[in-house]
Amino acid sequence: MSEETKVKYDKPIPLKTIDNTPYWDAADRHELALQKCETCNSYNHPPGPSCSNCGSVDVIWKNHGSDIQGTVYSYVVSYRPFLPGFQNDIPLVIAVVELTDLPEVKIMGNILNGNAENVTIGKAVKMVWEDVTEDRAVPQWKLA
């Protein structure tokens, strides 16, 4: 990644926390990792200190690789930046995507090649990763 590209990225970079680090570490490797509960078998996204479905502390991380498909569960198109850093991304498509293999998991992201005309509920998308710094990458969506 060139110096120029690095400087250009002025959007917020996901903060790694005690609860979500494995998710973002996997994203940096262009992979999806999800927290799973060994007690009730549910997937927890966003991840937390224990299972957000049953409260069990017996939670593990599962790697789902880099081929992640989903469909648009809902979306909005924003025509003004509601946060600093997004002034060059308008209109911005923000979508909640339901994973094809794990419909209980919904992951938010921008649809990078989406707009008010080509995005609808149910539309197929795939996960892509945007390299935003030398060592950080952010999962995003593209129309499949």
Place this chain on the structure above:
Amino acid sequence: MNNIRNKYAIVGVGESKRSKNSGVTPLHLALDAARAAIADAGLEAKDIDGFMSYSENDSCTPHQVATYLGVRPGVVKEILGGGSSTELLIADAIGLIETGQAKTVLIYRAMNGRSGMRMGGGGWSTDLLQNAFDGGSFLIPYGAGSPGQWFGLFATRHMHLNGLTQEHLGHVCTSFYEHAQRNPNAFFYGKPLTLEDYMQTAHLSSPFTKHDFCLESDEANAIIVTSTERAKDCKSTPVKIMGMAARQTVSHAHYWKNLDEVASDYVAPELYKAAGISPEDIDVASIYDCFSWVVLRQLEAYGLAPKGEVGDFVAAGNLRLNGKLPTNTAGGMLSEGYTHGMNNVLEIVRQVRHEYAGTNRQVENCEIGICTGWAGPDIAGAMILSK
């Protein structure tokens, strides 16, 4: 809470001046609203022994307000929170009075919501925001920093599944703006909105235009709660609390996981059970309206319009003064003012009291009103009031 049905009442309501730039602190606004509510009830400051408030760290403390009214309070309480906090604090006040720890409680919301800290955002640190709420790192990096966007995700899906259109959102806005034209204190008094104008307004964030967003104002509102027994000593017409559901949540703190569920769905059955009435008994409504769609979703949740027919219900003019359910009759937060819901509480009290009798603002023969609060899709509360 059937055992406290009609045992408690709202006996005073008051507000400060409403403006874009008050030029004073929230404490000054709170004192103006408190004095107005005390005068409305025909009480003296020393009759108030409980003071409560909610804020987003943008206000003054109940202890300060009591102090500058010249009172040493028996109980003070302040909570962080926005929509549905009024209902929660009324329930808390009832609990304190019921257990003999207070007699008469004043609840206020005071804010320079336009000239001071604006809910619409601006100037926030994005790192701070990522840590400000659970799961924030999964929203903020994607530019989702405004309730307009979070609630918009619910709206897009709900509208898609239920045949709701932009026109239906427009009918909510134009109905409330029409009410505001009869209210000289409304922000958008003298600024009517036609459906044609609405439909030509661009999205700020779909499906919402600027008209679908609530306004921002500098103001304070206050209400006084006491027992129906003690209300007899007040000069105002008491408005009895038939029942309430203080605050319910959805099943999950990461509420965008399930866009088909809102907290109001859980509030409604508890509310009607407590009040002992059905939706069809309700004559007038204050529905929390931080966004136009939030009104549609609550009409459905509270059974005020049949699911799947909410759009037809508003398009038929039922939220207007002569409709089946006159709603937000002072203009609501879309066109009157914004105090995280309390201005809508003041209005429903005035309607149920028939305070506007003889003017063009009174909902004729209204006896029972519903007032709903919405902190978000995840947290809500409501109450039912009667004359």
